[in-house]
Amino acid sequence: MKFSLDFRNMVNRDNNILQLIMMTVLIFIIMTALSPDKFLRYYNFESITYLFPELGLLSIAMMIAMLTGGIDLSVVGIANLSGILSGVMFHYLNRELGMEQGVPMVLLGVCLSLGVGLIAGTINGFLITKLNIIPILATLGTGQVFIGLCLVLTGGPAIVGFPDAWAFLGNGKLFGIAVPFLLFLLVAGGIAFLLTRTTLGVNLMLIGSNPRAAIFAGLKKSRMVLYSYMLSGVLASMAGIILSGRTNAAKSDYGTSYLLQAVLISVLGGTNPAGGKGTVAGVSIAVVALMLLSSGFQILRFSNHLIDFIWGAFLLLVIAINAWKNRAR
Amino acid sequence: MKLFKRSEFVIAAILLLAMVVIGLINPAFWQLDNIFSLLRSNVIIGIMALGVLIVMISGGIDVSFPAFAVAAMYLTVKGMIYFGYDGVIVPFIAATIMGMLFGCLNAFFVYKFRMIPLIVTLGTGSMVRGFLLGIVGTSMININKMPDALIDFAKTEVISMDKADGTHFGLTAMVLIYVGLAILVHLVLRYTMIGRSVFALGGDEEAAKRVGFDVRKTIFFIYCFAGMLAGFGGLLHSGMIWLANPRDFVGLELDVIAAVVLGGASIFGGRGSVLGTMLGVFMLVMVKNSLIIMKVETTWQRVVVGIVIVIATAMTAWRDRKRNA
Amino acid sequence: MSEAFIELRHIGKQFLGLRALDDVSLTINKGEIHCLAGENGSGKSTLIKIISGVYQPTEGEIIIEGEKVENLSPIESVNRAIQVIYQDFSLFGNLTVAENLALNTELRAKTKIVSWGRVKKLAREALDRLGVDIDLDAEVESLPTSSKQLVAIARALMSDAKLIIMDEPTTALTGKEVETLFRIVRDIQSRGIAILFVSHKMREMLEISERLTVIRNGVKVAEGSTSDFDEAAVIRHMTGLDIEIEPFRKEKPGPDVMPRLDVQGLTLPGDYENINLQLYPGEIVGLSGLLGSGRTELALSLFGMLTPASGSVKVDGKAIALDSVQDAIAEGIAYVPEDRLSEGLFMTQSIKRNIIATSLDNLAKGGIIDIPRVDRVADETIASMQIATPSAEKMVGELSGGNAQRVVLGRWLLTDAKVLILNGPTVGVDVGSKAEIHRKIRELVEHHGLAVLMISDDVLEVAQNCSRVILMHRGRFVDELEGDAISEDVISEQLKSFT
Structure with missing residues (x-):
């Protein structure tokens, strides 16, 4: 009862969510109709639960940067750098120090990854709040630096041979459910709570809505924006852990196409790129919708490139419809 | 005195300083063949940067041009092979028109739906690239199949020289095309009403409407012109590297935007110059290419480029803050 | 009796069922300074936008120089020699004074190629006509507000306007600058150009204008010769209230009280x-x-x-x-x-x-x-x-x-x-x-x-x-x-x- 009320409230407040759900259902129905026997197989949905968390986390990271009217073009760089640094560390510990490839080492790796995300996010936040570089240019630059560091560390080819426990984070199963999916639910829930129920979240919304008024209202604008990029960085590094765990490899140019997709998904999920508006639920549904779309087309034997085409067209269409609707009002 | 205040002057000064430093580290920098090859590397990035400059002056941003460039290039080369056509002028016209049509797509969404240019161009870019790779093909067209006329055209040199050891080097004539296009863009921006309308739009869209500019015409002009430059540059690129690769230009948008920003254009619109952009492009290309001369491993290239972007933007932010105060 | 330049007859305007203007008639004579007074939200700006062709009235007719005009568009309005100087001036901060001044003329002449010599010449003429001196090569952004306003006025005058509408022109000006502005306004008037001065500042309106129209909630509530009004009357018309407020008076506390x-x-x-x-x-x-x-x-x-x-x-x-x-x-x-x-x-x-x-x-x-x-x-x-x-x-x-x-x-x-x-x-x-x-x-x-x-x-x-x-x-x-x-x-x- 309480939940349903909450839910209705949420839908009422933000009919974007309702529209997204309708869109997702529609995609589901169309895909089912096109190839009922293949699309509805359990395996298909299971593979989606492995694939979408990394993109979902990157999209949420993007959304958080957009809440204050910014953008984070360095998320993929951070993700790859986290994975690669962990890989490098694992090899070093294993070969040079003879440390066992067990859980302690993986925990160390997780700490390292998240630390990388935190530091990278702090650098972004510092450039944006202290040096007043606009976010798109600051993160464009740092993104190059992070990917560049990946190249320096690997020399080009992928780092392979991650410990099993690490791979478990990316392709393991717990209680019959994909581990990355569980991680995603946990993190997404946490972020949703953070954005709606904590001072940080409300601060970010207010700052994004009107940065000047935020100063006059006595909000600690610089610090909050800094926190938001740190958070964005940490989320990106989580995506990096899952990505390298799932593929059991890390490379400087993995997931390059994720960057643009993350931007588009967060906008599609109802985030206002000018700031002040965005929900975890919206972004998550948008990711799921697009994943259903692409898995459906994959079953129909469309090539990945063609699916990119459909994504682009689909996103433009939806955003255009939204713009059209808002203008009519 | 005014000269020293202009941002072009500042960029040129920094550029000269950087050249002196690099030359001190390795005098080979000043050798003619190095300078020639540097200039050659400017051509394609420079042509694309001219398009991005126009978009940026209008207050927008374009990340779709690499996709447009590669699509125009690949489709044109494929068409030439299919029809067995071996010429220069018609293919370039075709690629330019294709770029223009793609640009129309951007303009349509930006104007009709009032959508943010970044989002629009992200979408159209991934659409066009997806279309190219998904429908047209993914295989490279290499030198065996490349139309000879294109390659021969791109081989044209303005200065040809021989080194002491007998090896040949020269300055490609494509530099002239680049400079020609740059002059054209400069003239359009400075001396035509449509060019001025780009500045007006970037300065204040509402005022532009009130004064009586046809904003629709301006937006279509901006994105179509940028598309044309991308299409043209794309085809020229394939001639210069003797290869038509449908996966080419990935990530080029970052370099080009960085170069335009380095050249003093404001990402908020209303400000920017062709000369500044050319200097920005030269700076970026030089830094990238000179790492080898300075005996830095090539893997460091992107790190250095990233740091250059950060430093340059931090400097402009600092300058603008002083202006506002 | 002077001749009317523009007559608005029984103008009504509705927005999605909301009535912004109802049966408003307004006549501006040639060469007069006319004041349009009203509170924020009274329909002042809607009326301006109708005169400048931005909005089409839902009822009523517009007669300019004795000729009935259907579907007045922004361009048509400009062609009929009406110029609006908006509160924000609608200038391009990133362009020079000269270009800002010349743009309108160039656009109207449907020029394709810009001759910077001509731009300078046009701009110089415009400033001379107003009798002011501003650096033509300065970027507008770098000018103080009063100079920006002069540029906007000069731009409006260039088009041989017969009616210039000034929307809240004194908001950002100092006392001295307001005086300068009024001198210029009177000077413009002496050339037979009508001015519609839109404001909510009582004293200024009474000082500058010859005739006055007051609107409230989309309805015209008063009009007449300015000399027939005093401040209290205008306020009464603008607000519809006879607000007699007891002034807040309080003794300043003695030295023993701690100041906050x-x-x-x-x-x-x-x-x-x-x-x-x-x-x-x-x-x-x-x-x-x-x-x-x-x-x-x-x-x-x-x-x-x-x-x-x-x-x-x-x-x-x-x-x-x-x-x-x-x-x-x-x-x-x-x-x-x-x-x-x-x-x-x-x-x-x-x-x-x-x-x-x-x-x-x-x-x-x-x-x-x-x-x-x-x-x-x-x-x-x-x-x-x-x-x-x-x-x-x-x-x-x-x-x-x-x-x-x-x-x-x-x-x-x-x-x-x-x-x-x-x-x-x-x-x-x-x-x-x-x-x-x-x-x-x-x-x-x-x-x-x-x-x-x-x-x-x-x-x-x-x-x-x-x-x-x-x-x-x-x-x-x-x-x-x-x-x-x-x-x-x-x-x-x-x-x-x-x-």
Whole structure:
């Protein structure tokens, strides 16, 4: 009862969510109709639960940067750098120090990854709040630096041979459910709570809505924006852990196409790129919708490139419809 | 005195300083063949940067041009092979028109739906690239199949020289095309009403409407012109590297935007110059290419480029803050 | 009897069922200065937009120089020699003065190629015609407001206009600049050009215009020769109310009372010098001065946004450091900014969030917001500020100006404010709400023992609501009025003498 009320409230407040759900259902129905026997197989949905968390986390990271009217073009760089640094560390510990490839080492790796995300996010936040570089240019630059560091560390080819426990984070199963999916639910829930129920979240919304008024209202604008990029960085590094765990490899140019997709998904999920508006639920549904779309087309034997085409067209269409609707009002 | 205040002057000064430093580290920098090859590397990035400059002056941003460039290039080369056509002028016209049509797509969404240019161009870019790779093909067209006329055209040199050891080097004539296009863009921006309308739009869209500019015409002009430059540059690129690769230009948008920003254009619109952009492009290309001369491993290239972007933007932010105060 | 340039007959305009204008007739004669007066939201700007062709009227007809005009478009309006100078001037900050001046002419001539020689020539002529000298190569952005306005006027004159509409032209000008503007306006008139002067500033209207039209709620309520009106009459027509407000009078407390705010020798070179100011509990002190007098800078310094070079500030006898806005708020200083839309409100956020913005940290434990408490506090504030809304979740952007301003004021009820600095507390608020807000401010002062510093361009507002008025000029306090010495006329005369 309480939940349903909450839910209705949420839908009422933000009919974007309702529209997204309708869109997702529609995609589901169309895909089912096109190839009922293949699309509805359990395996298909299971593979989606492995694939979408990394993109979902990157999209949420993007959304958080957009809440204050910014953008984070360095998320993929951070993700790859986290994975690669962990890989490098694992090899070093294993070969040079003879440390066992067990859980302690993986925990160390997780700490390292998240630390990388935190530091990278702090650098972004510092450039944006202290040096007043606009976010798109600051993160464009740092993104190059992070990917560049990946190249320096690997020399080009992928780092392979991650410990099993690490791979478990990316392709393991717990209680019959994909581990990355569980991680995603946990993190997404946490972020949703953070954005709606904590001072940080409300601060970010207010700052994004009107940065000047935020100063006059006595909000600690610089610090909050800094926190938001740190958070964005940490989320990106989580995506990096899952990505390298799932593929059991890390490379400087993995997931390059994720960057643009993350931007588009967060906008599609109802985030206002000018700031002040965005929900975890919206972004998550948008990711799921697009994943259903692409898995459906994959079953129909469309090539990945063609699916990119459909994504682009689909996103433009939806955003255009939204713009059209808002203008009519 | 005014000269020293202009941002072009500042960029040129920094550029000269950087050249002196690099030359001190390795005098080979000043050798003619190095300078020639540097200039050659400017051509394609420079042509694309001219398009991005126009978009940026209008207050927008374009990340779709690499996709447009590669699509125009690949489709044109494929068409030439299919029809067995071996010429220069018609293919370039075709690629330019294709770029223009793609640009129309951007303009349509930006104007009709009032959508943010970044989002629009992200979408159209991934659409066009997806279309190219998904429908047209993914295989490279290499030198065996490349139309000879294109390659021969791109081989044209303005200065040809021989080194002491007998090896040949020269300055490609494509530099002239680049400079020609740059002059054209400069003239359009400075001396035509449509060019001025780009500045007006970037300065204040509402005022532009009130004064009586046809904003629709301006937006279509901006994105179509940028598309044309991308299409043209794309085809020229394939001639210069003797290869038509449908996966080419990935990530080029970052370099080009960085170069335009380095050249003093404001990402908020209303400000920017062709000369500044050319200097920005030269700076970026030089830094990238000179790492080898300075005996830095090539893997460091992107790190250095990233740091250059950060430093340059931090400097402009600092300058603008002083202006506002 | 002079000849009409434009006649609007029985104009009505509806927006999605909302009636913005109803049966408004307006005649502007050739070469007259006509004033259009009305409160914000009275339909003034709709009427201007109809004359300039931006909106099409839903009823009525427009006759220009004896000819009935159907479907007046912006271009048609310009072709009929009508020019509007908007409040924001519609200039391009990134272009030079010369280009800004020449653009209209070039566009009208459908020029394709720009000749910079011709641009300069056109611009030079335009400035000469106005008899002013501004550097043609300067970027407009770098000019002071008064020069920008001159550029805008010069641009309008270039097109051989027969009617120039000036929308609130004096808002950002100093006293001296207003005089210059009026001289220029009269000069323009002497060339047979009509001017429609749109304003809500009584004195200016009465001084400059020959005829006057007053509209209220989309309806014309008065018109006639300006000499037939006095200030009270115009206000009565504009507001529809006979607002007789008891002026707020209060004795300045004796030396034994501790001031809430005590400022000594506060200096920020270039902005203000050696400011000494005491605000006592229960006082409303007006701070009057022209734009650029340093009044806003002083207020921002007290609120921790600008750091003064020297001097001391005490709140309730305790010396405080004002290094940040957070410090100022923690010490009990509250500030309602000048521009509600850009500085005060979070338009896309709920009323609730706007109210709690400043006291978020107090409403949370360990960073987690106490939701029931927030709801309660928001509802209480809405009730005590009498904000008309069905729910605290409503977007602030959907509120009227008066209600929105109450949200900004209400925010400070939650912070234990001791000193309240109001910068233009009722700008853009309709008259009814204005009185309500003034009443609210008096209530806060009386019940909570607040000390208020009120900065306002609205001389009447200051005269009626302040128990002391300080006049500020060029960064210094130059005079202080108390008790019955406070009157609109005295303050106005003083301000006028500042150059």
